[in-house]
Amino acid sequence: MPRVRKQNETMSIARLAKHLGLSEGTVSRALNNYPDIAEKTVARVRKAADELGYRPSTTARRLARGVVETIGFVLPARDGHQIDPFLAEILDGLATELALSDWDLLVSAVPDGHDEVEVMDRLIQSGKVGGFVVARTKRHDPRIDFLRTSHIPFVAQGRTENCDDYAWLDIDNEKAFVDAVNYLVGLGHRKIAYLGGDPELNYAWQRRAGYLAATKAKGCDIAPGYMHDGITNELAAREAVLEILKLPDHPTAILCVTDAVAIGAIHALAHAGIDVGSEMSVIGFDGLPMGEAIHPGLTTMSQASYKIGREVGRIVVAQANKANSPASEFSQILWEASLTVRGSANPPALKLAANAKGGIS
Amino acid sequence: MPRVRKQNETMSIARLAKHLGLSEGTVSRALNNYPDIAEKTVARVRKAADELGYRPSTTARRLARGVVETIGFVLPARDGHQIDPFLAEILDGLATELALSDWDLLVSAVPDGHDEVEVMDRLIQSGKVGGFVVARTKRHDPRIDFLRTSHIPFVAQGRTENCDDYAWLDIDNEKAFVDAVNYLVGLGHRKIAYLGGDPELNYAWQRRAGYLAATKAKGCDIAPGYMHDGITNELAAREAVLEILKLPDHPTAILCVTDAVAIGAIHALAHAGIDVGSEMSVIGFDGLPMGEAIHPGLTTMSQASYKIGREVGRIVVAQANKANSPASEFSQILWEASLTVRGSANPPALKLAANAKGGIS
DNA sequence: ACGCTATCCGAAACCGCTTTCGGTTGTCAA
DNA sequence: TTGACAACCGAAAGCGGTTTCGGATAGCGT
Numbered sequence: 001m002p003r004v005r006k007q008n009e010t011m012s013i014a015r016l017a018k019h020l021g022l023s024e025g026t027v028s029r030a031l032n033n034y035p036d037i038a039e040k041t042v043a044r045v046r047k048a049a050d051e052l053g054y055r056p057s058t059t060a061r062r063l064a065r066g067v068v069e070t071i072g073f074v075l076p077a078r079d080g081h082q083i084d085p086f087l088a089e090i091l092d093g094l095a096t097e098l099a100l101s102d103w104d105l106l107v108s109a110v111p112d113g114h115d116e117v118e119v120m121d122r123l124i125q126s127g128k129v130g131g132f133v134v135a136r137t138k139r140h141d142p143r144i145d146f147l148r149t150s151h152i153p154f155v156a157q158g159r160t161e162n163c164d165d166y167a168w169l170d171i172d173n174e175k176a177f178v179d180a181v182n183y184l185v186g187l188g189h190r191k192i193a194y195l196g197g198d199p200e201l202n203y204a205w206q207r208r209a210g211y212l213a214a215t216k217a218k219g220c221d222i223a224p225g226y227m228h229d230g231i232t233n234e235l236a237a238r239e240a241v242l243e244i245l246k247l248p249d250h251p252t253a254i255l256c257v258t259d260a261v262a263i264g265a266i267h268a269l270a271h272a273g274i275d276v277g278s279e280m281s282v283i284g285f286d287g288l289p290m291g292e293a294i295h296p297g298l299t300t301m302s303q304a305s306y307k308i309g310r311e312v313g314r315i316v317v318a319q320a321n322k323a324n325s326p327a328s329e330f331s332q333i334l335w336e337a338s339l340t341v342r343g344s345a346n347p348p349a350l351k352l353a354a355n356a357k358g359g360i361s
Numbered sequence: 362m363p364r365v366r367k368q369n370e371t372m373s374i375a376r377l378a379k380h381l382g383l384s385e386g387t388v389s390r391a392l393n394n395y396p397d398i399a400e401k402t403v404a405r406v407r408k409a410a411d412e413l414g415y416r417p418s419t420t421a422r423r424l425a426r427g428v429v430e431t432i433g434f435v436l437p438a439r440d441g442h443q444i445d446p447f448l449a450e451i452l453d454g455l456a457t458e459l460a461l462s463d464w465d466l467l468v469s470a471v472p473d474g475h476d477e478v479e480v481m482d483r484l485i486q487s488g489k490v491g492g493f494v495v496a497r498t499k500r501h502d503p504r505i506d507f508l509r510t511s512h513i514p515f516v517a518q519g520r521t522e523n524c525d526d527y528a529w530l531d532i533d534n535e536k537a538f539v540d541a542v543n544y545l546v547g548l549g550h551r552k553i554a555y556l557g558g559d560p561e562l563n564y565a566w567q568r569r570a571g572y573l574a575a576t577k578a579k580g581c582d583i584a585p586g587y588m589h590d591g592i593t594n595e596l597a598a599r600e601a602v603l604e605i606l607k608l609p610d611h612p613t614a615i616l617c618v619t620d621a622v623a624i625g626a627i628h629a630l631a632h633a634g635i636d637v638g639s640e641m642s643v644i645g646f647d648g649l650p651m652g653e654a655i656h657p658g659l660t661t662m663s664q665a666s667y668k669i670g671r672e673v674g675r676i677v678v679a680q681a682n683k684a685n686s687p688a689s690e691f692s693q694i695l696w697e698a699s700l701t702v703r704g705s706a707n708p709p710a711l712k713l714a715a716n717a718k719g720g721i722s
Numbered sequence: 723a724c725g726c727t728a729t730c731c732g733a734a735a736c737c738g739c740t741t742t743c744g745g746t747t748g749t750c751a752a
Numbered sequence: 753t754t755g756a757c758a759a760c761c762g763a764a765a766g767c768g769g770t771t772t773c774g775g776a777t778a779g780c781g782t
Contacts, residue, residue, distance in 0.1 A: 012738060023762045028740060038760060055486040059423045060738035063767045068420065075456055083453050088444040095436055095470035099480070104489060107468045109456035119460070125416040127768095128465060234654040263654050270656045290651060293595040293624050295631045373768060384732045389770055399730060421768035424737045488738095 011054045020048055031056070070104040071316055072129035074119055074143075076136050077110040084260065085288055086305050090135055090157060093309020101317045117146045124150055131320045133157065133312055137168075137202045153319040155312050155331070158202055167319055167330040169312050173203050176301045176337035177210025177255065178217075180283050183339060184253045185218045188347045189281065193226040193244050193251035195237055195261050204229075204257050207285065211255055223249055231257065234264030241268040252348035253281035259288040259300055266294065266344065281345035285337065297342030308335070372415045381409055392417070431465040432677055433490035435480055435504075437497050438471040445621065446649050447666050451496055451518060454670020462678045478507045485511055492681045494518065494673055498529075498563045514680040516673050516692070519563055528680060528691040530673050534564050537662045537698035538571025538616065539578075541644050544700060545614045546579045549708045550642065554587040554605050554612040556598055556622050565590075565618050568646065572616055584610055592618065595625030602629035613709035614642035620649040620661055627655065627705065642706035646698065658703030669696070 017024045022045070030037045030045035037045075048054075062068055073094065075083065091107070098105045106129055110116050120143065123129045130152060134143050137158035147154045148166060156168040184192055194211045197204030208229070215222055225247045228240040237256070241264075244251065256262035262284030269276050276282055277296040284291060287302025315331045378385045383406070391398045391406035398406075409415075423429055434455065436444065452468070459466045467490055471477050481504065484490045491513060495504050498519035508515045509527060517529040545553055555572045558565035569590070576583055586608045589601040598617070602625075605612065617623035623645030630637050637643055638657040645652060648663025676692045 013740095014738075024739075025741075025763075026761055029761090032740080034741095036760060041760080053486070055483070055488075057424075057488045057738055059420055059429070059488055060767090061740075062420045063418075063424050063769085064738080064740040066740095066767065075453060083446075083449040085444075085446060085449070088446070088449040091468070092436055092444050092470060095468050096472060099470050100472050105468045107452070107456050107466045109453060109460050111457060111461050122416070125414070127416075127418045127420055234650070260654075263651070267654050267656045289595070290624070293621075293628050294655060295628045374770095375768075385769075386733075386771075387731055390731090393770080395771095397730060402730080418768055421737090422770075424739090425768080425770040427737070 011052050013054070013056065016045075016049060016052060016054050019052065020045060068127055068130035069102065069320075070106050070129045071098060071131040071133055071313075071320075072106045072108065072120065072123045073133050073135075074116050074123075075107065075109045077116070085290075086258075086286055086303075087135060089305035090309035090312070093306040093311075094133060094313045095309075097310040097313030098317070101313070103313075103317055117142050120146060121150075124152060131316050133316055138200050139202045139205055140200075141202075153316055155316040155319065157308060157312050160202055163332070165330065167315055167332065169308060169315065169331070169333045169335070171203070171303045171308075171337050172334050173206035173337075174210035174213070176285065177207045178214040179337075179339060180255055180285075180301055181211060181214035181218065181220075184255070184281065184283065184345065185214075185220065187253075187281070187345065189253040190220050191223065191226075191249065191251040191253070192220055193254045194222075194228065195231045195240050195254060195256045195265060196227065196229040197232055197257040197261070199229050207257050223247065223251075226251055231261050234260065234267065237261045237264030238268035238271075241265050242272070245269075245272055245274070251280075253283070253345065256282060256284045259284040259286040259291050259298060262298055262300065262344075263290065263294055266296075266298070277343045277346050279349070281348065283345050287337075287340055291340075291342065296344050299342045299345035300340050301337040302340045303335070303337045372413050374415070374417065377406075377410060377413060377415050380413065381406060429488060429491035430463065430681075431467050431490045432459060432492040432494055432674075432681075433467045433469065433481065433484045434494050434496075435477050435484075436468065436470045438477070446651075447619075447647055447664075448496060450666035451670035451673070454667040454672075455494060455674045456670075458671040458674030459678070462674070464674075464678055478503050481507060482511075485513060492677050494677055499561045500563045500566055501561075502563075514677055516677040516680065518669060518673050521563055524693070526691065528676055528693065530669060530676065530692070530694045530696070532564070532664045532669075532698050533695050534567035534698075535571035535574070537646065538568045539575040540698075540700060541616055541646075541662055542572060542575035542579065542581075545616070545642065545644065545706065546575075546581065548614075548642070548706065550614040551581050552584065552587075552610065552612040552614070553581055554615045555583075555589065556592045556601050556615060556617045556626060557588065557590040558593055558618040558622070560590050568618050584608065584612070587612055592622050595621065595628065598622045598625030599629035599632075602626050603633070606633055606635070612641075614644070614706065617643060617645045620645040620647040620652050620659060623659055623661065623705075624651065624655060627657075627659070638704045638707050640710070642709065644706050648698075648701055652701075652703070657705050660703045660706035661701050662698040663701045664696070664698045 013024050013027055017027045020027065026037065027045055030042045031049060095105050108119055108123065110119050120132065132147055132152065132154035134154065135157040137156050137160050139161045141160045144156060144160050144166065156166065159168050159170045181192060192215060196208045199205050225243060231237050231240055254265055256265055262282050266276050266282055269280055274280050284298050284300040287300055291298030291300050374385050374388055378388045381388065387398065388406055391403045392410060456466050469480055469484065471480050481493065493508055493513065493515035495515065496518040498505065498517050498521050500522045502521045505517060505521050505527065517527065520529050520531045542553060553576060557569045560566050586604060592598050592601055615626055617626055623643050627637050627643055630641055635641050645659050645661040648661055652659030652661050
């Protein structure tokens with residue numbers, strides 16, 4: 001493969017040094033704020049660098065310094081290749097924060113036939129990334145196990161079962177669902193069904209736990225057929241709703257593990273001729289913008305995904321920067337979801353005009 | 362700043378060469394399929410590299426070869442930091458294709474106070490990327506103008522007004538909206554309103570053109586108040602729908618520039634007590650999964666965004682690989698959107714039970 | 723046995739930047 | 753004046769690969 005010859009115009013530190021009549025070393029130190037370069041020289045170098053449009057080659061700089069200011073992010077492989085909007089916003093926040101810190105974000109997907117850990121391993125071994133962010137954690141997550149042994153800084157968005165020895169930022173899912181149940185109970189509901197997600201996923205498991213704990217604490221019993229796990233898309237939500245509607249003793253409210261599931265449920269209910277918001281209350285989780293656009297508006301537990309992304313970025317960079325200092329503490333941050341009230345949850349059997357409490361505020 | 366000393370365990374080509382009793386050059390050529398290394402040697406080197414877990418440092422390799430197998434993608438800055446789902450899927454496809462070609466994807470955001478071109482320029486000048494993908498093109502797009510002069514390979518997802526001299530992949534938006542209008546006319550509609558997006562955006566402009574051309578061709582006149590531009594979110598859609606409903610002569614169908622707008626419109630119509638799918642037909646564009654989950658299901662012009670992302674990735678890599686060959690042609694690919702029929706569009710004034718044609722198939 | 727090609731591999735020069743180390747200056751006190 | 757000490761800067765050795773160039777070895781015909 002022929003070497004790609006740089007065109008002569010490319011501004012290198014060598015050219016810049018020659019232009020200034022200085023050595024490369026001096027120029028380098030001048031530009032990197034070394035204390036042993038005269039003020040005047042620094043100014044002169046800065047000026048010339050600016051005028052000639054010099055930008056140090058990150059590649060060469062990396063090689064020389066042995067640090068890679070890039071963090072990796074592997075898109076979770078999903079059926080149908082749909083990135084959920086929550087992830088997209090996290091990514092946006094992450095990218096923004098990293099750009100502000102002059103770090104790069106390397107995004108990779110997992111091609112069929114490979115697995116996530118393999119992809120991550122390659123990225124690390126080939127020196128492409130110096131840190132990692134993982135999202136959508138499972139209760140037992142091989143990615144975390146791997147990163148633990150890899151000695152590079154990383155932050156998880158979401159915890160695992162065993163999460164003492166690494167950095168994470170998570171929403172208090174359990175508390176959020178306790179709050180949601182309590183809210184429904186406060187409205188007068190006692191028969192509350194639950195559409196849960198993949199129990200392998202930590203957030204789904206925790207929300208489930210919150211549902212179980214709060215219903216128990218409030219003395220709501222969970223009739224057979226009220227709980228459905230493994231609901232990960234609208235179709236599954238629809239089927240689960242149909243089953244629930246077949247039950248002799250209907251619930252009056254359905255708590256859903258995500259907004260997507262909730263929206264699927266709302267559709268299925270409407271489809272069955274049930275008036276959502278009066279005959280049946282529905283609550284979701286995420287705070288997607290879409291929840292505001294549907295009818296009725298979705299009452300949901302909101303999490304600030306963009307902010308989560310930014311904070312995760314902040315943490316991982318901070319951790320990388322102090323990687324030398326020994327026995328550094330891990331940031332472990334728990335944020336709370338907040339209830340966003342719209343039209344889809346109301347006191348049971350109250351035949352109000354759902355339209356009057358539509359989603360657009 | 363202290364140099365980060367590599368731990369001794371790091372497997373470098375030097376160590377590998379010493380271990381094999383070969384020179385670094387030989388090892389390098391063996392691993393890179395040079396023809397002048399004996400078969401047996403190649404096998405021996407391969408085996409050892411495998412066993413010792415050697416992975417060449419991409420940084421060093423880049424420096425030596427002068428090529429950067431990374432393509433950049435800058436997230437368009439939007440109000441409210443919401444990546445639209447269409448972009449997210451493109452990104453997914455792009456990441457997948459690049460991973461398969463052993464290229465990297467560098468994603469950056471645009472921090473407040475900076476602009477996109479500036480961000481792209483830094484990425485290029487500092488040698489972080491060797492190619493670019495831009496999405497969501499404007500009719501006159503400064504990013505394209507910039508990339509034209511930058512001499513690095515790039516592909517646009519979407520065209521600009523002036524698009525002869527660069528590579529792009531686009532959906533035939535104009536034809537799609539002609540088709541959509543024709544479909545509505547075929548159903549019996551004559552009074553068709555239009556909710557258009559930001560006319561600066563090329564796709565919005567083209568869809569608008571398709572609407573105008575087809576209505577004219579079919580002799581549908583566009584009553585005053587039928588056309589609304591600049592509708593970019595659900596709220597704007599709602600307001601536009603309210604205006605439309607105030608018109609003395611209602612349209613019977615509304616064509617929407619995107620699914621998001623269509624969903625907003627559907628909500629607003631439902632809110633106003635209008636039965637979508639019978640009293641008013643709605644058609645969107647994108648084919649978002651959400652369109653299947655709402656009620657009634659959204660009839661829409663679908664584009665295969667994941668596939669678009671993959672194809673764009675394929676093109677940009679191909680272009681980078683043949684960058685040496687002179688006067689290479691530019692791939693310019695036009696795909697067609699396909700009509701996905703669900704419940705939101707039907708013959709006018711036909712009072713069918715919309716539920717029976719719900720969105721879940 | 724001898725020269726002549728192929729075949730295969732080693733030596734060494736990069737790629738562009740960082741960082742250590744030491745050598746010049748200039749300044750100031752003795 | 754001289755010696756000591758800062759303050760500055762240059763020289764050179766990397767970082768971990770790739771690639772050119774030429775030398776050694778082996779196989780071959782005569």
